[in-house]
Amino acid sequence: METKRLFVGGLSSDIKEEDLRARFASFGTVSSVEIVRRADDEGRSLKTFAFLNIKQTETDFRRCTSILSGTRWKGCYLKIQAAKESFLSRLSRERQEENQAKLECQHNVEDKIQGKEEEAINVIPETLPKAVPGTPIPGYKNWVVGKFARVLPVVYLRRKDGKKVAKFDPSKTTHCLKRLKTEEMQESAVSELTWSLGSAVPISSGVASKSKANSKREGDGTRANGKIDVVQDEANKSSEGRLEKHDNNYSSESSGWDSDSSSLDGEVNGGRAGNKNLVKGSSCNLEGQIPIKVDKGNTTRSPNLSKTSPVPATQSKVLQNEGKLLSGSIELNGSKHKIHRNGVPRKLPKSTCEASNGFDNKNVVSSSDSSDESTDEKAKSRKIEGKPNAIELKGSNRKKQTNGVPRKLPKSTCEASNGVDEKNVASSSDSSDESTDEKAKSRKNIGKSNAIELKGSKRLEHTNGDPRKLSKGTGEFGAGVDKKTVSNSRRKETESSESSDESMDGNLSEEESASSRNIGLNNGDMPGSESHSDWTKAERGISQSGDKKSARKSFSENLTVDSKESKMLSQLLGDKMKQKLSNDKRLDALMEKRKSVAAHKDIIKDALKDLDSSKRRHGGKKHIVFDDDDNEDDVEDGNRDPVRREKISGSQASSWLGLDNCSDDEDAQLTEDFDVNLVIEKPHFEGKAGERLFKLQRRFGGDKRFDLNERFLESDDENEVAEDDNHLNAKNNLVESKDSSGKHEEEEEHTIINLRQEKEMERKVLGSILGEDLSLGFGEKEFGEENSRFRSSETVRYDPTREDHKQFEQEKKEPEKKKKKETKKEEKQQEQEELVLPKVSQERYHSVESTSLADRFGNKNQGSSGFSFLFEVPQQNEDSASTTHSDIGAAEELIKNPFQTALQLPYDSSGESEEDGEDDMIADTAVSSESQPFYSSIPFDEMFFFHPGDPQLVNRINDEFEPFVRTGSIDDVRSYWESVRADLRKDYKRKRRSAERMQRKLGPKRTRIR
């Protein structure tokens, strides 16, 4: 007994629960009844059914079903089925199940997750450590474990048009993930991120640094020069320290400095610890504070580091200060300095900072200078620092620092501010790639526009990455020191002058002389620098107050201007130096090239030498050498052929091939010999054939491998074919091919012989075909002769005026001869004539000498001499008749009897045809019998027509055929003919009709066929 759920359908609409209970009570215990009524819109009930929960046994159920289903109750037929679980109960059940499952899962998860207690059961864990990617999360659908034990959802993405849904399983794409280590995530300084090409001056950093310079020295130190930091902690430290010091000391300065300048200044200053306060700021502040700072030459630049000073001002100041150094540059720098400085300040801040820190920083700065753009900054810084310091430093430290100067100009700039040290640093930095620029910058830092100018000029050079130029510039700088001084005077930017000086100094770092000059100059400038420094101080203040923006602007301007300035500078100041330098460079390069080429040659030579197999054949190397058998012969006959036939390899090969241009003695000798031999000792080049051979050899361009010797000479026969070029080549090829295949010569000869025999045979056959008479001149003729003899009738036109055309003319022969020829051998005569001049076709009407015939036939008066068998019978032998006969005969001679066998040829003993023709005609004319009596009077062998007594008949008659002479009488013949005629006619008609029919049938087809 169990509670069953029954479905009762087909109930009437007015059924009630009690009714159902009552009805089903007999089948079990009804626990619950649910009636469902479905009605349509208008209220009419569509269907009514009920669910019953009955506690009954199986049998009861069956009974119930069988009894009640289909029965009619209250007007409706019942339908009873076992019902599915009620919806609600099912829901609840499912929920319960789910909950259970979740609980389990949760428990599992919680077990896995260490120490995590979660109330929420439905929380999906974030990670499943120790789970293989791809494992599904238990309890959750569409969640898998991805890489790194992460629990990730499986996403179903719907396409844009909404038609397809794609499944994305993150566990399948684990290969795309990569975990970043925390170490790698360390941030590197921004400055590190920027790349510099030696002279490139990171502007941004500079600008930034500049801006910060005022406020934060540290910023300078750290910023933009992150690289520097990284590269040289020391520098960093020092720079920083310097910077800080700077801050302290030259807060204004450093701050005022742009990054570059400030750095430089700092460095400079640092470098010149002992120096006066370098106007680091000025140098740092390429934007214009430099001049201010520069002024501070000896003294550390006053905090002209404040880069805020208007760049132009600074520049001008610098220029002024360093006018001595770079007169032109100064001027240039005036405006350009800004640019320059702008470029510099970037790096300067640090350097300046460093510079301010003193000499210690110098080194650092220098190191920093040597680091990329540091030079600029250094220069700047140097400038800032003030020339004197820089100068001094340069002088001493230059050397040191040239080598070991880090690139970190910013520091250098700071150092520059330190003064001489920084200068040196700057110089050293200059020596390093962009260091020069930085040096210039550092100079600027010192507040020397001059330096800047130098830098500018040098910067240009720097951009080329040539520190020398910078040095040059420095040299120029030095040269221009005077100018600078002048300019300095012009400009009140002492800094600039100083910086310029310093920069120049820095630039000159590479050229000691120049640097020395600079130093001197710088020294000379010291006072100036001092003034500069004063100025720089002022600038510093200004710079400090200056805007960052202005600094930046000025910086940028400086940069642009500086380039121009630098150009001008270089032009003005450095021409000579440049020339010298460049010349030196060129010479050096040349030398190097030569050396390299020579080395290369040597290498090749040596290599080739080693290749000489003859020496090393049995040596250490294992060469498989396939030698000719001729080697031995060559040794003996070495002199026979000037061209050696033995293998030539190695060094000799190169000379042989003409590839090697070196003129060793032996090589030269070889070539010489060869040439000589080529000219003199080659008899096989003589003569026509030889000429051709020579030409052929020429085609190979004098390659010794393709020398043609006697063996290649053509045979004489073939030489005569010179007329036909194609032929010539063909022959040559043939000859050469023959020669080349020396082994096959015999065979070829054999074949040639065969060919000759073949030809003979052909001729024979031809002769037999055409008649023995025709075998004329079939012998081996000279080709030239043949050529000349061959004429086609089409091409030859008879010209009576020409001598050699006389052969075309027919001679007037005597009648007797003609008679004979005509009568008996007309044909042959024709053919002979044709043979004489091989006429192709016989277009002209062969004229049977009508005159003679006329004479004969027409001349009845002639007696025995004439041939007049027919004409003596006037009745029948009419001229016309005879002529026609003769004509016909002549024409018909060549008719081939179609009934002859295939073997019969037209030219073959045409007596039959002739005979037949004659026969017909004679039959037609019925002359024979009557003419017979005449025959006797005429000499038989002279008669034109056949006659029974003709001796020639024997030759001409084929016994197989009927004699042409009528055997019987006319009457007999006639009667016979008449008898046969009818049959023949019938036959003929029949045949004719059939043939017509066939033709009609095949007519249309024939056009298509073939």
Place this chain on the structure above:
Amino acid sequence: MRCQGKHQGSLAFACCRWQITNFEPALVVQEPRELCLRKTRTFKMRPLTEEETRSVFEKLANYIGENIKLLIDRPDGNFCFRLHQERVYYISEEIMRKATNIGRDNLISVGTCIGKFTKTRRFRLHITALDFMAPYAKYKLWVKPSGEQSFLYGNHILKASLGRITENTPQYQGVIIYSMSDLPLGFGATSRSTQDCRRANPTDIVCFHQADVGEYLRSENTLT
């Protein structure tokens, strides 16, 4: 040998363009083909026997008479006849020598094919021999432009399309057929002598067609 001339509506466009500068087309070689079932065919290239030479010359003599000797002994080189797979080729000796290096199965054609031997060993001239016959023709026949087309399609020549004919052309004589512009179109055999031609009706056949240059297109496959 050059064949020039206007077409004048002739379908044999090919023939007008041909320019036979030498008699030696290149060797034609092919991949080995399946063995021929007929074993009577001669695979190897060999010179003609006397019998064969005779038949060939006789046929040729129909058209060019004794000028055959000019084919045998040419001023510009040695030429020979060779038989290869029942076809007779006329080739220069150089080519012939080179052809001997090619396997018989692979060699399709050498030089110029002038004809072939039928199964009953009769020799049949091909149109490809026209080049050698045309300049040496003994009897010529000129076809009017209106009749060219018909002849090139393989029809016999009617009196209506007869332009010119060599005098004294006997009946059943081998003739070379030219167009009015002296372009060789083919060859054939006269069905009437010159005299008879004069008396013939316009629709009478004057010359039997044996080969024409249109065959180069029609029987392209079978020509070698």
